[in-house]
Amino acid sequence: MEIIVGVDIGNATTEVAIGKIEAEQEFNFIAEGEHQTTGLKGTEENIKGIMNALQQAVQEADLKLEDLDLIRLNEATPVIGDVAMETITETIITESTMIGHNPSTPGGVGLGVGKTVMITELDSCSAGEEVIVVIPAEIDFAIAAENINEGLARGIEVNGAIVQKDDAVLIANRIDKQMPIVDEVKFIDKVPLDRKAAVEVASSGGTIQELTNPYGIATVFDLDADETKHIVPVARSLIGNHSAVVIRTPQGDIEEKRIPAGKIIAFGESGKEKIAVDQGAEEIMKSIEKVQPLKDVKGESGTNVSGMLERVRSKMKQVTGQNLSDIKIKDILAVDTFVPQEVKGGLAGEHSLENAVGLAAMVETSQLPMQQIADALVQELPEVEIEIAGVEANMAISGALTTPGTDKPIVILDMGGGSTDAAVLTQEGNIHTAHLSGAGNMVSMIIETELGLEDFDLAERIKKTPLAKVESMFNIRHEDGTVHFYDEPLAPQLFSKVVSLDEGELVPIPTDHSMKRIRQVRRDAKKDVFVRNAVRALKRTIPTGNIRDIGFVVMVGGSALDFEIPELISNELSNYGVVAGRGNIRGMMGPRNAVATGLVLSYLNNPRWN
Amino acid sequence: MEIIVGVDIGNATTEVAIGKIEAEQEFNFIAEGEHQTTGLKGTEENIKGIMNALQQAVQEADLKLEDLDLIRLNEATPVIGDVAMETITETIITESTMIGHNPSTPGGVGLGVGKTVMITELDSCSAGEEVIVVIPAEIDFAIAAENINEGLARGIEVNGAIVQKDDAVLIANRIDKQMPIVDEVKFIDKVPLDRKAAVEVASSGGTIQELTNPYGIATVFDLDADETKHIVPVARSLIGNHSAVVIRTPQGDIEEKRIPAGKIIAFGESGKEKIAVDQGAEEIMKSIEKVQPLKDVKGESGTNVSGMLERVRSKMKQVTGQNLSDIKIKDILAVDTFVPQEVKGGLAGEHSLENAVGLAAMVETSQLPMQQIADALVQELPEVEIEIAGVEANMAISGALTTPGTDKPIVILDMGGGSTDAAVLTQEGNIHTAHLSGAGNMVSMIIETELGLEDFDLAERIKKTPLAKVESMFNIRHEDGTVHFYDEPLAPQLFSKVVSLDEGELVPIPTDHSMKRIRQVRRDAKKDVFVRNAVRALKRTIPTGNIRDIGFVVMVGGSALDFEIPELISNELSNYGVVAGRGNIRGMMGPRNAVATGLVLSYLNNPRWN
Amino acid sequence: MTTQNINGNKPMIYIFITSDYKDSELVAHIGYGIEEEGIPFKTFVQEKNNSQELAYNAAQNSSLGIGLGVTSEDQVVLQMAKLSKENPVFNKTLNSNEQAKKMGSNAARMVKGLPFKSFKSEE
Amino acid sequence: MTTQNINGNKPMIYIFITSDYKDSELVAHIGYGIEEEGIPFKTFVQEKNNSQELAYNAAQNSSLGIGLGVTSEDQVVLQMAKLSKENPVFNKTLNSNEQAKKMGSNAARMVKGLPFKSFKSEE
């Protein structure tokens, strides 16, 4: 045997390493290959991806497929992970009691109080009456301004205006008295008429101060103590606004209500726990902890969550052919997140960030479907010896230890797309493994949800690359503040947009979020999933459960390529005195190729000489 | 008696309210006045400020001083608060093992490894040698580039450069090979020569990935596991950098050390606790809690903290004439904060945010020095009856209850400059008070420290007003993202600066901090002091200690004028079902004039008819 | 081409139109859109030209570097000083005063660095 | 005044100098300061004029709106297109090549929106 090949079939990527035995005791790695895994890992469709990766590798090594002597496949235990998102709160405004959409160009400034009157009815008001005029789209702004001036001349105290079109500044510029004007009120017909209302617009760059204060609203509407208690949620919801309207509708309210999102039942060795998803991630994880180790998880049918739980089971059935009832969900990760939703009962299309729960689940099996793949490979390459080699975790550890500076006791964190897999090699030489749900796909799902993207690929892109803002036709400003100038003008549609930098290409992000916000969402999603799971993984694999009892943590897999994730994890682990960082397989491959490398190395420890 | 005046002498402001009895049962407030308190509250110097405030008020009422019938002074119990800052950590680089100052214009890109060689010694290198050239200020960049090219032509592998002047891009543009170049290295003479070094510069807008990874440094320097453990702090300190240099000096290190900052001793009813200031605010507050209620606090002499503790005692002695030994410190507030400091042993003037502790302390006394002020007032206004009226807390409650929408059970939070004072009126009609250290001055001190301002007035300004960034000669962008255009060009020195908006005036903030950072520091300082103290105050005054047992919280005092503080507090208290907001005395005065108003109202409850 | 920088250096968007649009409602509504966004602007009647030329010239002269050109058949071009004449920001035939107002808003939003209004949802 | 916009619309800082500064080290160092900051620039020899005029014209012509003027006695003015001629950003007599380099850096930093380098600490 001279040319030994390791083939690692991952959920997303198939990797290959080729080693050559030059002489007794002399061995060299001579080439690598990589291709997207074709089909579900563990099924015959994988062959295509394997052949592609092999072709790449033999080409790099200047060999032919027939030159290969031995191909070792990983003894992969399939792990299938999936994610789902459930929105658990909604915000409802009753009786159209407030307008809080914060339009970008309100008019005037100050606080105005009066009775709401349709501008067409201004004639029927008498001198001395305090009014707030309501101006629907049918009324031209110039006519509206004229009408207001006529009313003012007649002695009517017009103190503010609520406008349907984006006309506030136009009207403010044409009336004889300064007053606060809130515009872009889409559902103007829902504004209660003949009611006392307060309109407030802050000065340039500031926030309103009266309508965000319960006692300010109490002053304006002469409320007693009980009525003031009732108005608190309205005041709070307006904090940070530049403008707002509050209307005196005594039963009117803004409420955040929980949306029932079904229950999940976690079965453990010692018992079971039922938990409502709308209790939030913290409660869900607490319940899960009570019944560790998990035996299975079921969901209440008809919810996103239960749909996802059944999906992972079906996918596994596809791979192993097992009965659905024999497929068990062994890990759950719940993360609290936000999703922008339209407020119900809003007068102007107000949006609010509602609570949501992201849930990742994972199934694994002890079945070994690799034999059919090995058989198929034999068909493709009759001249090459094919064998299924050691346990995946052992191969991963062996490969990871080729990272300079590592030694046992060591934990390998394999951070993929659907699951986070961990393996520990203790000082005594024992190996323990754990599979956890929640990985790259969950990070992208959270980014997609929190930014309201409805585009998973875009979320993946935002996850993987730093941001920039297009400041002018010729320059962008990176998220770190540095400026980059272009020789040629950028496309006009990029102007003012936040962009994702993809290998020199600027991909516009079609939302109104600031660069700062998108960056925050990106980093928080990575922390919530991977820093959490790094700690969970270490606690589960290390026999003592004490992170201080290992020396080294090596991160491998696709998500270890991320430009931020390894640092976020090493930051967290610094408190425990561990060395943590992105792997560098064979001092050159970065976090990739650990298992393939391990497969080759493990042969060398036990060679069969021809 | 017809014209009744209430005079409230505060630590910072003296306020006046004038009421007129029109007929039996008919009464009106007719004027207000306000002036900066002259001298320490409770001393005869206060007269000047009182007379000024009275003048304002009588003018507004169209009266003369002689028309006043009765002046009621608050029975003020002096409360004196002060603040101090103590830095408790420092960062030290030993053996010049790294350069992490992150200059704004490094050159080239990538990772370069080699032995450090002075550029003037490049001649003595042989072909095939891997070097990093060191270029001091004496070498013109064009010459340096020539020398590097000559070396490259001779076959020397020049892989990177470390440059003293801001010349990296100039050199990179003139050499024949792309390599990473880090410049602006102030102390170039401290760069160890003849050592293996790694230079890394990230691509545009990105962060370095190799030198922030312990295994990356291990790969570059071929470190074993122990040496890799040792290098972890260096790697961590470089996270987020755009460029960096790491030099192989085996004992070299970056360490964060605690700076001994003395101890404070807290004396309580039940015992005493000694706590080292460098343990941080959380530990200090825990120790204080153990010995509640506090009887006194002493500091170890020679520290900033002890100096401040003695200062408050001396100030009180000035007011009351008591012996220093009879003056007790009754409350402490410690806040964890940061101060930018230069790293010791740095090669390029690196800065780091060191931990610091902000400490506020407060003394109060039961002495009543108001009589001398009353006597002096009698001299000034012989025709007016002067009396010292009720307890300050009672007056504050009475005045605060004129805020629309309030009712008992109610807590008044008086948020001043030196202390936060609270008074509760229970459902049963009982009044309890508490004085806490930590208020407006502490907020400004924290802002000043964290931004490295060394200018308390500027910190006060940053505290009180929203920010904007000067984007061009004609427009600014507010912190809320809105844009404001000017007709006339702005002064050139404002260009690119973050400014504080002071009544239309743009005051430049002379630091390099981003607007986002300054805003964060401002808001965090307000939260750390006032949200903290609001909760402490409520728990101390409410007899049950349970915040849910009161219905209303009214915020008064100068710091209640703040555009953010009342919202931050009401946000926190929303969890407890309380109505909280800025006071609106008599439905028109905002959070001012509570005590003065209460003084007048309390006479009406007990009038003496002539 | 004359430099009509009468107002000194005060930053303004310039709208160049041909004489047939002198009192048009369409041009007035472009102005309303800019006014609502709070940016100053000025309209100038120019010799007959296509809107691309007009917009380009307006952008070069505008101290904000933003210009609009309006000519026959309600064709409006929004241009920025540094772009080439053939590749303006917008080139649109306007169907209504509302669309004209949105075009004005977008011209102002370029100055303010805000996202454009979409032409899709019409009143 | 001729428009020497030979490079089309590529954004650049313009440096206008009088012929006596044609090969001067001072002007070269202004350029080095701009080059280090990564902004393109071009130098043009102009007819005799004071540096305030030169800088003003350079700024009007520069597509970035940033111009420098250098003339006799090492007097250098840094100007922005929208400021009045009498009130430029900087008007300084340079004492050294290092100061010239800083002036160039500051011109570039105006473009990048970064704080200026101080002239206080000299090498």
Ligand SMILES: Nc1ncnc2c1ncn2[C@@H]1O[C@H](COP(=O)(O)OP(=O)(O)O)[C@@H](O)[C@H]1O
């Ligand atoms: N450059 C990158 N930065 C961040 N994440 C990445 C990068 N490349 C791949 N990923 C993520 O890695 C995950 C796939 O990891 P991989 O190890 O290939 O999966 P598996 O182990 O299941 O084959 C996906 O979530 C993908 O988004």
Ligand SMILES: Nc1ncnc2c1ncn2[C@@H]1O[C@H](COP(=O)(O)OP(=O)(O)O)[C@@H](O)[C@H]1O
């Ligand atoms: N507009 C404002 N915004 C924020 N803080 C303010 C404002 N005006 C005054 N302050 C703060 O109020 C404090 C003084 O409060 P005040 O009630 O006058 O003090 P005292 O009760 O001691 O007389 C100072 O810390 C000052 O910075």
Ligand SMILES: [Mg+2]
């Ligand atoms: Mg508007």
Ligand SMILES: [Mg+2]
């Ligand atoms: Mg540089």
